[in-house]
Amino acid sequence: MRSIALTKGVPDFSEGAVSFNEEGHLERGKTPTVMNPNDAFALEAALQTRVRHGGHVSAMSMGPPGYASVLEEAMESVYADDTYLLSDRELAASDTWATAITLSAGLEKYQEEVGDIDLVFAGFKTADGETGQTGPQTSWAMDWPIVTHVIALDIDPDERILRAKRLVEGDVDEIETVEAPLPCFVVTDPEFEPRYRKASHRLTHKRLRAETQRRADDHEEQLTTWDHEALNLDPDYIGLDGSPTIVSSVDPIPKAPSEREATMIDFDDGEAMGEVLEEMQPYAAGGD
Template identity: 35%
Template structure:
């Protein structure tokens, strides 16, 4: 079973801050991590490989430093890693991103299953997975919380719903986006880290994947982020400090004063 996992390098949420002058996310000096939802997609891919055989390829679109998360993915069990990187991809929205990833996947060849995280924590759109499936013309299921079974030519999964879950069977090749409930990601082994350090990361440019200039980056993006801002504070607030016990005492004192 040949599986491809799309992963993204995103700013660490605990370090995210806004540039007061540009009103955009400040990325300089902010540490980057593998998108948490993609980490679960990777774990599911490696688990499926261990049960059914095959190989796992990880694919990321981003600047050269995105190699870091690709090597991390190899240390966790991925077999191959591909980085789609070109200055022409800068400014891509979800539409242009799904186009670029689709062209890259078509360049790499056929896969039985494509796994994505439900969404990226820096954009929270949850659009790239479905958009990618539509471009590749393969069936897809979003918000998968469990893989029940895989047999010749099909896969059965549980899709998370507000009031429970659906059981869905879909033919392969297919695409799934997964939620965090699906598994617990493994910790890289020493052997895995050594393999990742020596691994060759294949890099594909816009020309390598045959991308049309008007379909990638800012030029191929029908939507653009004009401004990012922090919501204005509403009402008075009180900040408690100290140990949890001390904070509880402070809270009780405030509540008593208003009751």
């Protein structure tokens, strides 16, 4: 069983980490990059599949050289054997379509040089784009079946069939059980939870974790980087030039108005500190 887990780096949107300029626009150069949170569920699904059925798992991403750290985090999460970064200036400013074209080229090259892929796991959507299009578009480019909103899955290796439960949202949330032939794409839902009920699975999980911790120390030795030339991609069909999406406008994020009055207190001012303590005591005692 050979699987690919796709992941992406996104700005760290946690409180205090995001940097905006005076116009309210995100400053990516001053904002830390982290692994896309929704990708964690895809990585868990890939790891569960490996624990249950063995095989080889690789992590793949498209982005600048700095995304190597995101792939290192992915390796530690999915216990990947190796990682692949699709990185090139020609790939900059890609929309979801150009990204899907690039990722599909990376998957095809992987199959040529490493081995046939059985499963590709992708996250539900990214924290910076929120479109949820890249996984489905990449599966379309590969002409493979896709199962989305997956909350549970298993593989029949003899029949080469994926059996999955997927969440269907409508007037009433429903769970649908589906089958798909391999190779196929799996887009996990945030409701996905890995399950390791057998003792043998838990022992395998522990062994793989120990092996990966040693391997991650030399992460760069397991990293392969491919540029657009290695992927045989025409610059006219990738990056900004190959992106049909047109951004009509960008609205700055308005700064929230201050709704609280702040009183500055000097720590050495004993009288003022006493007033603060007197003000806070009722709340510390559980008062209103």
